[in-house]
Amino acid sequence: MKINKTQNEGVLTIALTGRLDTMTAPDLDAELKHSLDDVAELVFDMKELQYISSAGLRVLLSAQKAMNKQGSMKVINISDEIREIFEVTGFIDILTIE
């Protein structure tokens, strides 16, 4: 998985490419741990994300919890497959999806 960060003042956009799974979720988790200071809005761009498993969902949930305390978070450009995973797990109601 590739993680591409773009910061524009208080808005941090993280574009994910590939698979967010057991092997790669720890990388994203580590990246988020030292990236969220002074971030008011966190955006996950999932245009190039092909796959997400429960390990990935876990990281999104902890990011959502962190951002609830300091600002907002949204997820953009999700595929139909990823939308279905969000629907099945109820993440569709937890996350802000555009």
Added chain:
Amino acid sequence: MQERTFEAKKENLTDVLSFTEAFLEQMDCPPKAVMAVDLALEEVYVNVCFYAYPDVEGVSPEKKDATATVVLKAGADNRSVQITLKDHGVPYNPLGKNDPDITLSAEQRDIGGLGIFLVKKYMDDVSYEYRGGENCLTLTKNW
């Protein structure tokens, strides 16, 4: 039928999935079903890696010959696949857990149990059996 045994560590996840995907490809399995199988197999395989062979009493997982075996069987007319994951670790039925409450808010959500919940949702049948000293979890996907 195809069968392969892997050392039960998460670093082998990609190999486990590649082995299975190659089998599905031969069956002309549609991409949507391949993804469903990937998702389910990742969850159950990783569970075995993390929990089947705990490092107790000074016996490390390596010394216990920690393995996971994947058995793949094509269904009738190549319209389904049956995947059995076997390990000889601690007897554990992952289907015994209650499903998570997926209506709770982010703050209330506990992520536990979500993996096996996804397995149940994405597979057409999931069954568990402890047989001959092995945990045998069988996933069936139709298309």
